[in-house]
Amino acid sequence: MIQFFKLLFRNRLAGLGAVVLSVIVLLALFTPLLPLPNPNITATGDRFLPPFSEGHLLGTDHLGRDLLSRLMWGTRLSLAVGAAAALIAAFIGSTIGIVAGFLGGRTDNVIMRLVDMLMAFPYILLALAIVAALGPGLINALFAVAAVNIPFFARNIRGVTVGLANKEFVDAARLSGMSNLQIILFEILPNVLPVIVIAMSTTVGWMILETAGLSFLGLGSQPPQADLGSMLGEARAALITSPHTSIVPGIMIFLIVMSINLLGDGVRDAIDPRLKSGALSRPLPATIVERDSTPPVPSDDLLALQDLRTEFHVGDRTYKAVGGVSLKVNKGECLGIIGESGSGKSVTALSVMGLVASPPGKIVGGAVSFQGHDLVGASYDELRELRGDRVAYIFQDPLSTLHPLYKVGDQLIEAMQAHRKMPEKEARARAVELLESVRIPNAARRVDNYPHEMSGGMRQRVSIAMALANEPDVIIADEPTTALDVTVQAQILTLLDDLRRERDLAIVFITHDFGVVAQLCDRVAVMYAGRIVEEGPTAAILDDPQHPYTKRLMACVPELGGGKRELHAIPGLPPAVDRLPQGCAFAPRCNFAQDVCKQGDIELEANGDRAVRCLFPDKVSQTEVTS
Amino acid sequence: MNALEVKNLTKTFEVGKSLFTKGQGVKAVRGMSFDVRDGETLGIVGESGCGKSTLARMLVGLLPPSEGEIQIEGKVQDKASPREFGQMIQYVFQDPISSLNPRKTIREIMETPLKRLHGMGKAERNKRISEIFASVNLRDEFLTRYPHEFSGGQAQRIGIARALAAAARILILDEPVSALDVSVQAQVLNLLADLKKEFGLTYLFISHDLAVVEAVSDRVMVLYFGAIVEVGPADAIFKHAKHPYTKLLADSAPVVGRSLEAPKQKADELPDPLNPPKGCPFAKRCIYATDICTTTDPALTEMGDDHFAACHNPIKG
Incomplete structure (x- = not known):
């Protein structure tokens, strides 16, 4: 609740709306207690007194x-x-919307067509x-006014309900x-409920206007009320x-509707969960x-991360x-990064080309x-020059990385033309060639899919083709x-392996498997809580893991x-990276852990072509795992 | 006695139906018959589109079958009613977080089956919830929290606890660990094994991960294009696969120490459900296919000790 008001008042205009509206509502509530003359007593002698006349602060009417x-x-x-109209419209409209959305099928069809018919009339x-x-x-x-606004609620709420009705918790x-x-x-x-509140807060103002409109035409409140x-309406003649006499009520309508709309927008933004997650920023x-220190001297490797640190600052948490990752990969080499969710493997990959979302991310x-x-x-x-040209990415879900409204061929062509001028015809031929190279059958036809x-x-093959479009030096594949x-996975892995050998590609392959x-990687780095805990040739690590976490x-x-x-x-669970323990992050879950593990930083100790971040690698290596 | 008997279970969905045109029938499940023995874990594997989710939803009464019969603990279920099914057979969902209502506390979620299915009073409910929570290794203080405050592994324990609260003796576990991290996966799989022993449960374990299925199952059933292609003991089915599709699956799984090579197949597209092929649906991809495969759909026949496969040219050995 406190957070809600914080979010609300962060929006200055919404705060202004809230203040103006509260003043008006308070005044309206206490009107019977205020020392005001009877509003219906006529005095024809005092007609049309201007404002600030004695006894009549705003003057008199006709x-x-x-x-x-x-x-x-x-x-x-x-x-x-x-307010009453909004409540009635919200109640009836939402009921209709929920029932239609939840039951679906024919009921939904019939109800919503009736609502559509209602909407087909101009509201006034x-x-x-x-x-x-x-x-x-x-x-x-x-x-x-309530009846006219029912369709708005019915349609809005139905849409939300349809999404909810298929959720697993409803089955449960x-x-x-x-x-x-x-x-x-x-x-x-x-x-x-939050959606209904949002819809109401944005329509109350509209409904007040509509009621005023009907009264203006003489169909609403009747004299002398x-x-x-x-x-x-009565002031129109003068x-x-x-x-x-017109300006006074006019300003009041303006103030009410304006403040309600500003406040309504603020309420909507404050309740909308997407805003909290920062999706709209x-x-x-x-x-x-x-960087808080001088960067190290660049190395001669094709791609090398040198003590890279990326943080997210959310609120007062970091x-x-x-937390300091060093890795390198050279031509024709495949480096695996293995870890669980939250281990920092994806953020590491995204940091390479500056793709970590900022804010809140920061290198x-x-x-x-x-x-x-x-x-x-x-x-x-x-960076833009290099992205997709020298260093290309392949992500996990091709359905969300490919644009749904463009043909895959056009997307491939765009990827090429972003980096070099190329005649349309040549680009298209190259797109077909790329699709063939990732073994899509009937590539000439599939290019228009x-x-x-x-x-x-097939979609993941297209993503791979897109990554290959500019013949990059490095491909970073994040759980592709x-x-x-599983049968498709085997094909994609084989394809990546062949491509790397044919083209001398360097691949950074992120996985949890x-x-x-x-099967694929020459070397592997195991990550835990944002750091590499073990690194070395794949076969050596799989045969004889020396870090207890790997093992x-x-x-x-x-x-x-x-x-x-x-x-x-x-x-136990991996630690949250905003509250890392002292010393070894794995110590609380490790049965080799001793007091010394929980003090001070433990270095990634190199030993030949392997490296391990553990004080007792020999002990780990010699002990069988037991629960 | 069998915990579950399924005879010729079929589900046909109408697609492209509108007010004026009759839709086309698409068979998501094409006449499956199988038994689940009391106290066993039957693993169900198959790739996307093989009908495993449709099958699971029919088995718990969330979806009425188009044809066929479901018998739970000897009782024929002639009407799809989740309320009635819920006391005998329960479901653990794949995505633990989305299977919990974000606006309800864990206590409210846990109370529902006790109240609605068993009509328990408040004191009795609280006692039962504490018992169940203890058996899934969760602390009572979690009860006042909301689902988003939990990690995936904890949320999946809550999902399992809810299924246990219904006191059903058969659980359908629909990819229960595939949304979890590997280190947490093992915790949940071990918990499931302990619960099974403690309460004498019967599991249907659906997964796309062959290694996980092999590690937890007594028998395994392989589905392809809405039908059972092979069913047999877990320790034999992948090692001595009879059906070429099972072999393809087993050979595709990435295994430490095996060199990377996509197993042979003639094509890799699934058959079109709107236009199902005559004969064996796998024939087009199968390297062993002969003429008969394109004309006659093979029936499930016994090919070894408790081992059945639907194939004209089973793999020997």
Whole structure:
């Protein structure tokens, strides 16, 4: 709740709206207690008194009634009617929307077509028709305005409900023995409520305007009762001679509607969960770099990370996602990075080309040297030149990395033309060639497919083709086969392996699967809590892991051909990278850990072509894993 | 006695139906018959689109079958009613977080099956929840929290606890660990094994990970294009696969110490469900296929000790 108000008042205009609206609402609430003359007493002798006349602060109207008093009572009425209409419309509209969205199928179809019909009438015409049928009067106007706004709620809420009705927790509720009505009330409604509140806060102002409109036409409040619309209507005749009688209610309508709309927008933004996660704040094109130490001298390797540190600053917390990683990869080599979620393996990969979302991401130390040139300090233009050209990425889910509305061929052509001028025809021929090189059958025809017309395996091949488009030196593949079926995975891995040999590519392959690493990678780095805990040639590490984490991680993954067995689970959870323990991050879960492990930093100790971040590697190496 | 008997279970979805045109029937599950023995773990493997989720949803009554019969603990279920099924058979979902309502506390989530399925009073419910939580290694203080406060592994324990609360003796585990990290996977798999012993449960374990299925199952059933292609003991089915598809799966799994090489197949696209092939649906991809394979769909026949496969040219050995 406190956070809600914080978010709300961060938006200055919404805060202003809230203040203005609260003043108006308070005044309206206390109107009966204020020392105001009776709003309906006429005094024809005092007609059209200007504002600031004695006894009439805002003057009088065409019957000599006190304008201030009428304004306050009218505001009170207009606010009440608007709010009531919003409540009625929200209640009926949301009920219709939830029922239609939840039941789906034919019920949904029939209900929503009826709602569509209601929407096909211009709203004012519909309101007029309703008032004409029911007769003029404020209550009938209220019903008319509510009825006109039902479709808005019904459609909005139905959309949200359809998304919720297929969620797994609804299935779970069914299996827990809940009936449809119970599911709607206890499972769906709590999730829809914020949307209803948002929809109401953005429509109340509109409904107050509509009620005023009907009263202005003489179909709402009847004389002598004052509401803002009827005051305007009565003042219309004297618009030129005594403009204050129109301006006073006009300003009030303006203030009310404006403040409600500003506040409504603020409420919507504050409740919207996407805002909290920062999804609507657009990240910069390259990660912010704020190095706290002098960067190391670039190395001669093709691509080398040198003590790279990337952090996320959220609120007052600092997440050390990458805490000093050094890696290198050369031509024709495949380096595996293995780790669990939160180990920093993806952030490491994204840091290479400055692709970590900023804010909140920040590179705070170290260097990325590519062909002897530091990329961390490089300008955005330099990075853009290299991205997709010299260093290309392949991500996990090709469905979300390929654009759904463009043909795959056009996307390939775009990837090429982003880096070099190329005639359309030549680019297209090259696109077909690329698709052939990733073994897509009928490439000449497939080039005109949209991503949704392809299977998951085919889409991932397109992503690989796109990564190859500019013949890069390095490909960084972030779990490219995790979302694929096992038979397709085998094909994609074979393809990557062949391409690397044919083209002398350097591949950085990120995965959580030891089997994949064993088959594809020459060297492997194991990451835990943002740091490398062990690194070396794949075969050596798999044969004789020396870090307890590597060893236990391998033991808890079943391998095909092992038969039915108990797995040796690692107790506990990986640490959160905003609260890393002192010393070795794995110590709390490690059965070799001693007091010395929990003090001071432990270095990644090199030993020949291997390196391990552990004080007792020999002990680890000699002991069998037991639970 | 068999915990579950399924006879000729079929599900046909209508696609492209509108107010004026009749839709086309697409068979997601094409006449499956199998038993699940009391107290066993039956692993179910198959790739996306093989019908495993549709099968699972029919087995718990979330989806009415188009044809066929489901018998749970000797009782024929003629109507798809999750409420009735829920006391005998429960479901553990793949994505632990999205299977918990984000706006309810864990206590509210746990209470529902006890209240709705078993009509327990408040004191009794609290006692039962504490017992279940203790058996899945969760602390009682978690009960007042909301789902988003939990890690994937903890949320999956809560999902399992909810299934246990319904006191069903058969659990369908639909990829229960595939959304979890490997180190947490093992914790949950071991917990499932302990619970099975403690409560005498029967599991249907659906997964795409052959190694995990082999590690936990007594028998394994392989699905392809909505039908069972092979079913047999877990320790034999991948080692001595009879059906070429099972062999393809086993050879595709990445294994430490095996060189990287995509196993041979003639094509790699699944058959079109709108236009299913005559004969064996795997024939187009199969390197052993002969003429008969393109004309007759093979039936499931016994090919070894408790080992069945649907193939005209089974692999010997």
